[in-house]
Amino acid sequence: MTDSADELVDLTRRLVSIPSHEDETAAGDAVESWLRSETDAAVDRDPDGNVIARRNPCASTSLALVGHHDVVPPADRQRDDDGAYTIAEREGRLHGRGTADMKGALAACLLAFRDATVPDDRELVFASFVGEEDGGVGARAAIDRGFGPDFAVVAEGSTGYSAAPDQPTHVVTDVAVAHKGRRGSTLVATGESAHASETGSGENAVYRACDAVDIVRDLPAPETAVFDEHLAGSIAVTGIEGGTAMNVIPDRCTVTVDERTVPGERAPLERVETIDGVEWTVDGDLPPMACSRAGFADAVLAAASAAHRADAGVADGSEPGSPDHVVKSHATDAGWLADAGTACVVCGPSEPGEAHTETESVSIDVLRRCRRIYHGIAERDVPDAE
CATH class of the missing domain: 3.30.70.360 (Alpha-Beta Plaits)
Structure with missing residues (x-):
């Protein structure tokens, strides 16, 4: 995997800079354009504005990396005098509306989707929905049209959920197997x-x-x-x-x-x-989510553990700060997908208390880690265990 921090940061900056709290069209245009120029995937922009791309579309099983390109309205401090979104880098973090929820994760998904060596028997899907912040209208419309991968990693926040009170929350990126x-x-x-x-x-x-x-x-x-x-x-x-x-x-x-x-x-x-x-x-x-396949939840956790070991320079074994299965308080599009029969987990860079805030930010190191996780699960065997 080519692991260019600059590429990931640059793509995050590009996506975050595009206003998408009232109209997601321009952000969807950017995602679609990137996919068409950077991959040979089959790219579809459906009537609602969802962007869905597929590699190996005739394979027997399908795994989706799922995000959304809408955001909640920015605070005044997150826009400049002309109303444009601002983005700043300070102390290893990107600050701005959408950095954590969830255009940083979206950038990590895009790069993993492009770079992964996909097994012959697997379809790899990238999906970025509209209207997640408005009750999942984009995901629901896509599901109504037949969108239904076997497995999905929804790239909402799961970082820091198992952190001890005295730890920085970005130490660990966990895997949420359920949410309310x-x-x-x-x-x-x-x-x-x-x-x-x-x-x-x-x-x-x-x-x-x-x-x-x-x-x-x-x-x-x-x-x-x-x-x-x-x-x-x-x-x-x-x-x-x-x-x-x-x-x-x-x-x-x-x-x-x-x-x-x-x-x-x-x-x-x-x-x-x-x-x-x-x-x-x-x-x-808004439906809750519970992962329906233990084998899939374990496979994503294994990919997360491998990414953490790579961060630490450890070849194998378990070290302090290993990720864990956790549960999440907030509803996501994983609820709609799970309700339609997809085995889902939530795994992403946003930490508790970052999304929807005036001080929203995301760790660049954690973005890099999530890119490794998404790349890893795209290439990893997924046991078909109930």
Whole structure:
């Protein structure tokens, strides 16, 4: 593998500099153009703007390196006076919107996709989706059109998840075998308005909503285990609104609920509808992810371990700071892919607390490491173990 730090940094800089929080077209153009000029892969730009490239498209199994080229809106400090995205290099890190989430990882995937020697029986796929930050609209559209690799490494953040409290978080790039999903719900309580001086003449919607909140508060949070890694969800009331005036019994009250889901489990929120006048509506449901193939999870971990040993100059064996299987709190496009039948893991350079922040940055050394991991898994045998 040609391991040019400058090539990786330059490509990351190029991608990060392209605004893509409102319109991903230009960023998709750059990804597509690079693939067409740097590889002989079959490149497709679908109607939604997803960029998908394939090597060995007739092979019996398929492995995808998956990312996205949209970002959340930048902070003022992440744009210059003309509104262009800024990117700076300081102390071995690249700073700017999208460096960690996830154009740095996207650059590492592109270079690994180009450089890997692909086994004859494997299709290697590169996919960069639009709309990941908007609920995975690009991934969902691609899946609806038939996108369904056997295996996928989704290059979202997994670096530092197993780090000890006294370690820098970028010491280890772990492999996430599961992540939480998010289900957002609204409870609407209705009643009958009346003058507040005649409480018996109406039905107080706020009281009904409070009864529903009591049910939510007592619900057990969902939890499960994936490859012996414990994953605990949560459920919380995040807002309540009702009433029109101090002297009027309210006839409507709305409650919002945030639930972090885990694979195979949901909190029984339907119980709130046992309260008269309360209706429960699901507003959005980002699926959780659990890797369905232990052999694949182990193969990616082996590739990550090999990359760490290369970083340390160690030929073999286990040394302090080895990567591990972990779980991740945040939903990614891996949830949609896993829901459609793809065996997924998440492995990428972003550390906890970097994505979506005003100070977003990524370690250049970790970007190089992730490039090695993606290159390694693209060439490695993947056991077909359940």
